Amino acid sequence: MPRILVAGGAGFVGSHLMRRLLAQGHEVVCVDNLSTGFVSNIEELLENPNFRFMEADITDPFHIPFDAAFNLACPASPPHYQRLSLETIDACTVGVRNLLRATLRNGGRLVHASTSEVYGDPEVHPQRERYHGNVGTLTERACYDEGKRLAETLCYEYHKRGCSVRIARLFNTYGPFMHQDDGRVVSNFIVSALTGRPLTIYGDGSQTRSFCFVSDTVDALVRFMDLPGEHLPVFNLGNPREMQVIDLARLVLRLTGSAAPIHFLPPAAADPGRRRPCIQRARRALDWRPQVELEKGLQYTIAYFSELLQAQTGRFTASGDVARFQQASADAGALI
Numbered sequence: 358m359p360r361i362l363v364a365g366g367a368g369f370v371g372s373h374l375m376r377r378l379l380a381q382g383h384e385v386v387c388v389d390n391l392s393t394g395f396v397s398n399i400e401e402l403l404e405n406p407n408f409r410f411m412e413a414d415i416t417d418p419f420h421i422p423f424d425a426a427f428n429l430a431c432p433a434s435p436p437h438y439q440r441l442s443l444e445t446i447d448a449c450t451v452g453v454r455n456l457l458r459a460t461l462r463n464g465g466r467l468v469h470a471s472t473s474e475v476y477g478d479p480e481v482h483p484q485r486e487r488y489h490g491n492v493g494t495l496t497e498r499a500c501y502d503e504g505k506r507l508a509e510t511l512c513y514e515y516h517k518r519g520c521s522v523r524i525a526r527l528f529n530t531y532g533p534f535m536h537q538d539d540g541r542v543v544s545n546f547i548v549s550a551l552t553g554r555p556l557t558i559y560g561d562g563s564q565t566r567s568f569c570f571v572s573d574t575v576d577a578l579v580r581f582m583d584l585p586g587e588h589l590p591v592f593n594l595g596n597p598r599e600m601q602v603i604d605l606a607r608l609v610l611r612l613t614g615s616a617a618p619i620h621f622l623p624p625a626a627a628d629p630g631r632r633r634p635c636i637q638r639a640r641r642a643l644d645w646r647p648q649v650e651l652e653k654g655l656q657y658t659i660a661y662f663s664e665l666l667q668a669q670t671g672r673f674t675a676s677g678d679v680a681r682f683q684q685a686s687a688d689a690g691a692l693i
């Protein structure tokens with residue numbers, strides 16, 4: 358089986374992707390600097406003879422032979438990329454260039470994880486791949502948004518030079534193994550609801566997002582790698598169901614049975630107003646569409662966090678039926 362390099366594999370999406378690749382029988386090499394990822398995300402993989410973990414930074418040149426690579430190496434949540442702004446720019450530029458060089462040298466293929474943030478605060482809706490975006494260079498989000506845009510341009514330039522590369526623009530992905538403190542809206546809401554702390558909304562909550570369960574994202578990434586052809590495909594990967602953030606908060610409260618209050622704070626700087634992917638291209642080319650309904654995916658994620666918090670605090674935090682949570686946890690385990 359081919360040897361697959363996963364840069365950023367110790368992070369949230371990468372750890373799921375590597376589990377899937379190993380289950381398919383691939384040899385997997387994970388390169389990660391652990392800046393926002395954790396060895397605990399991949400602990401059980403370390404026993405697998407087809408798996409190797411290298412603590413390394415993609416901004417340093419590396420010479421690992423591989424047949425194919427996924428690049429997920431970049432801080433992804435706003436608090437992290439704002440704290441690591443220069444490292445984020447380096448990962449998106451120097452790091453992506455190192456990976457493209459290595460892919461060209463190895464004669465392999467690279468799937469690069471880009472983001473819906475390349476559309477900035479979009480003026481068109483839903484967002485199609487041909488939309489060029491509404492992004493500012495001088496904002497708190499620019500290190501990530503503009504970094505990811507330049508990374509795509511690097512992919513374009515290396516593709517012209519013969520490198521086989523694909524660009525996956527991921528929209529919000531959620532699920533088990535998100536880190537409880539990394540500041541993403543789904544994990545924030547669930548952890549707050551389970552611990553009875555206020556759910557914090559920046560702005561009035563009317564901003565929208567579209568949430569894709571991680572097994573669907575992984576499914577699309579794997580299909581994308583297998584897509585034949587040598588053109589430079591660019592696909593939105595996400596769930597087109599759009600939801601206001603306030604409705605997400607209410608849904609999490611209902612599913613956890615929590616009575617935690619909702620608190621409103623001033624809007625976050627440069628926070629996009631609406632987000633919904635048009636996924637027609639990916640649907641056609643990959644024969645893919647998200648399978649996991651938001652309510653189901655949230656139940657799986659709530660079950661994960663409730664087990665995690667139970668292990669940390671020694672008590673069951675969600676109100677309601679323990680057996681229901683255990684069943685959700687088992688169902689999620691079968692999916693991911």
Ligand SMILES: NC(=O)c1ccc[n+]([C@@H]2O[C@H](COP(=O)([O-])OP(=O)(O)OC[C@H]3O[C@@H](n4cnc5c(N)ncnc54)[C@H](O)[C@@H]3O)[C@@H](O)[C@H]2O)c1
Binds near residue numbers: 368393472473530531
């Ligand atoms: N999760 C989402 O909702 C989402 C949405 C859009 C795009 N993406 C993209 O998907 C990728 C993975 O996101 P995630 O949610 O798993 O984030 P994450 O922060 O959990 O994972 C990123 C991983 O990359 C590693 N990393 C960062 N810089 C590195 C470097 N220079 N060298 C080596 N490793 C490095 C981190 O340690 C971490 O393990 C990112 O590129 C992100 O931009 C994610």
